[in-house]
Structures are given as structure tokens and as C-alpha cells.
Amino acid sequence: MSVRSWKDLWSGVLYVALAAGFLWFGRDFRMGTASRMGPGYFPLVLAWVLLGFGVLSVVRSFLVEGEGIGGMAPKPLAIITAAVVLFGLLLTPLGLVVAMPVLIVVSAMASSQSVYDVKGALIVIGLTLFCILVFVKGLGVPMPIFGSWFDGLVPATWQR
Template identity: 35%
Template sequence: MRIASTKDFLAGVLFAGFGTAFAAVAATSYAQGTPARMGAGFFPLVLGVLLAAVGLAVMARSLIVEGDGLPRVRLRPLLSLLAAMVLFGIMLRPLGLMVSAVVLVLAGSLSSPEFRLREALLLAAGLSVGAVLLFVTLLGLPLPVWPSF
């Protein structure tokens, strides 16, 4: 048996693994019930089984249909986005949502080779205002908006 598409095969393994783990862990700790009288674990079980079935279908397809190989993993964007999210989490309480969101967008923008400061500043301003409107004003989350010195 030869794998024609490594990318599809690994995606299928990922789907099947998550689906199986979800069905085994999340669904079994709650009562299942029946389709007529569903328990709390019925929907997670069905969702996990369906995800595992999709994974098996993608794995089977990878054995038949020729596909691309795995793309080269670029670590700089991956690590800079991870660092931007960690920095946002650290800065949120002391510096507030506005400043933290601006720093998040600017630090995340540095991961792109097409970085332009003006566009990143405009995006940061728009997203930080949008985040405050959504999370603080509309949803009423108790997040600090500005730095508290």
C-alpha cells in the first residue's frame, strides 16, 4: 500500500485521532441517552464519531488520489505569532485591552514578509477599537480598557 498524498494522509490521521479522543473522553463522562431522549454526552459522541469517520475517509482518499507533499514549515511566522499571543496575555491586565491589542497586531504583523508599518497601525487601531466595542461594551466583559498605573 502506497500513500499517494502525504498531506491528506496526515490530515486524516489528525481528524481521526481528535474524533476518537473526543468521543472517548468527552462523551463517555456524561450520560448518553437515546436519539429520542438525548443525554449530555450524546451530541459529543456523535460529533466525535463523525469527525473520526471524516478522518478515515480522508485517509482512504490519500491512498488513491495523488497529492502534494508536505509544505516546508516556516518557523519565523509560527514563533512570532505565538510570541505575540503570549505577550498579549501577559500585557492584558496591566496595560488594558487597547494597548495590548495594538501590540498583538503589530507583533503579529512582523511575521509577514510583506510587513508595512502604516497598514499594520491602521489595522491595529481598527481591531483594538473593535475589540473594546465587542468585548467590553456589547458583551460586558470586565476587561480593563486602558492601563492602570
């Protein structure tokens, strides 16, 4: 007995794990009755169905031939995710003037073809200015331009 489809196996395992999570964290939800459904009725029924599909997928992975998972690309995924998270972390303390160039440069690292030259730097500056002008000044998105660390260092009117 050996695994014939890794894709089926892993997606099945994932479904089972997620379903178990929904069941566990929903264990205290009131079920109610069929005519007066409580908050737990629909999600818990769905979670059991998901569990069923997960088990089916795992069983099928031993029976039906499938493809391998193929190459994962942990690098671009990790870099893009890190860039977005960094942007979120830097936004309040430092503001867009720092967070946005960081977001652009870190995301660019996800591509092996990115070149770091004067032209690239100009693009980063241009895009940052564009976003500040269009989104913050133009559309009024309340993102700080200079964050809280700049309090007192720059005029308060520059910060928003």
C-alpha cells in the same frame, strides 16, 4: 505501499485524533435513548462519524494520488500567535499603553518587509492612541489603559 497524498494522510490522522479526543472526554456522558437523548447521544454519534471520515481519508491517502503539503510558514504563524497571546498576558498588569505597542510591533515582525523607523514608531503611537480614544473612551470597551502595575503611579481616572 507508499503514501500518495500527504494532505489526505495528515488530515485523516488529525480527524482520527480529534474524534478519539471527543470520544474519550465524552466517555461519561449519559447516552439516553433515541426518544430521550442524553447529553452524550449527539456528540458521541458525531465523533464516531468523524472517526470514520478520518479512517477513510487515511486509507485514501495510500490509494489516490494527491498533492504534497507545500511549504509551511511556521514563522509568521508563530509570531502572530505569540503577539496575540502576549497582548492578552500584558493587558491586565500593564494596560493598553504597553500591551498595544507590543502587539503591533511583535506582529509587524511577522513580515520581512517591515521597517523600524520614525514613521513606523509614529504609526504605532497613533494607532494606540486611536484605539484608546475610540474603543475605550468612545465605545466603552472595559480595557485598562494603565494596568494594575500603575496603581498609585497615575491618577485612577487615567486607568480606565
